[in-house]
Amino acid sequence: MSSSLPYYLGCPAWSNRDWIGKVFRSGTDTSDLLREYSRVFNTVEGNTLFYALPPMATVERWMAESSDCFRFAPKFPKAISHERRLSDAEEENSAFFKVLEALAHGGKLGVSFLQLPPSFNINNLDTLQSYLKALPKEFRYAIEPRHISWYDQADNEKRLDDLLENLGIDKVDFDTRPLNASEPDDDEERDARNRKPQMPIRKAALGKHPVVRFVGKNKVQKNAVYIKEWAPVINKWILEGKKPYIFAHAGDDAFAPYVARMLHEQLKRINLLLPDLPEFESDRAKPDEKSEQLDLF
Known part of the structure; x- marks a missing residue:
C-alpha cells in the first residue's frame, strides 16, 4: 500500500484464506498472507x-x-x-509492553487499544485513571468502553x-449499527450480532489517532448509508492533521476487505487527493470471471 495514504485502513486479521483469489493474488501461499495483506x-x-x-x-517475523x-x-x-x-x-x-517495544523499535507499532470488560463501569473510573496514568508514555493508546454508564452525555462521560x-x-x-439495522442475512451475521x-x-477525536471499528453487513451495499455518514467525519479528521485508524469488519469477515x-x-469522492487502494485480485479477473466473483459478495 502507498505510504501516502493519510490514514490507516485495515481489517480484524490478515490470515483469512477466503481472500485468496479474491482480495489476495491467486496462488498466494498461506505463509505469505501477511505480505499480501500489507x-x-x-x-x-x-x-x-x-x-x-x-x-x-x-513478532520479528511479522x-x-x-x-x-x-x-x-x-x-x-484479556x-x-x-x-x-x-x-x-x-x-x-x-x-505486553515488551511486544510493544519490539514493534516500536521496528517502526511497526500503531495505536494499541484497550477494550474494557462489559461490566467495567463508571464506578471503576479511579481504577481506569490509575492504570492509564501509569502506561508508558512513548506509545499511543485508545480505549473502548463497553458499559452504558460511560455514555450518559453528562458528568460521567465528561x-x-x-x-x-x-x-x-x-x-x-465501535459502530455495529449496520449489522443490527436489518434482519441477519445468514448464520454468520446472526452469530456476529x-x-x-x-x-x-x-464521532469524537480526543487525541491524534481517532479509532473507528465499523461492523458492516455481508451484502456490502447495505452499508452505504453508514459509510456515507462516516466519510466526512474521517475526512475532517484527516484535514485537521490527525491520522485515524479505521478497521472494517463484517458479519463474516470474508467480506471485510470489501x-x-x-x-x-466514499472518502475519495470528497477528498480527490486520496490515492487509490491497490487492486484486489477480483479486479484483475476477466469480465466473466469478475462477474462471477462479485456475485459472491
Whole structure:
C-alpha cells in the first residue's frame, strides 16, 4: 500500500484464506498472507494478542513480512483487561509492553487499544485513571468502553473524556449499527450480532489517532448509508492533521476487505487527493470471471 495514504485502513486479521483469489493474488501461499495483506492495507487489529502473546520470534517475523508503512494495532490482553481488570497485573503488563517495544523499535507499532470488560463501569473510573496514568508514555493508546454508564452525555462521560484528552488517549467508536439495522442475512451475521454489542456513537477525536471499528453487513451495499455518514467525519479528521485508524469488519469477515474498500472509495469522492487502494485480485479477473466473483459478495 502507498505510504501516502493519510490514514490507516485495515481489517480484524490478515490470515483469512477466503481472500485468496479474491482480495489476495491467486496462488498466494498461506505463509505469505501477511505480505499480501500489507500490499493492500496498512494496518490490522492485533486481536490475537487479546488471547495470547506471541513469542518474540513471531513478532520479528511479522515485522519482516509487512511493508514499511504498515502498523500493527495490538489489543491489550484479556489477562490485563478482563481477568485482572487493570489491577495487580504487573507481570502481564510487562510482557505486553515488551511486544510493544519490539514493534516500536521496528517502526511497526500503531495505536494499541484497550477494550474494557462489559461490566467495567463508571464506578471503576479511579481504577481506569490509575492504570492509564501509569502506561508508558512513548506509545499511543485508545480505549473502548463497553458499559452504558460511560455514555450518559453528562458528568460521567465528561469525566472520562477529560481524562482521555488530558492523557492524549483516544476513545474507540465501535459502530455495529449496520449489522443490527436489518434482519441477519445468514448464520454468520446472526452469530456476529449475538457477540458484538451496540454502543452509542460519538464521532469524537480526543487525541491524534481517532479509532473507528465499523461492523458492516455481508451484502456490502447495505452499508452505504453508514459509510456515507462516516466519510466526512474521517475526512475532517484527516484535514485537521490527525491520522485515524479505521478497521472494517463484517458479519463474516470474508467480506471485510470489501467494506473497507467501499469506505475508502466514499472518502475519495470528497477528498480527490486520496490515492487509490491497490487492486484486489477480483479486479484483475476477466469480465466473466469478475462477474462471477462479485456475485459472491
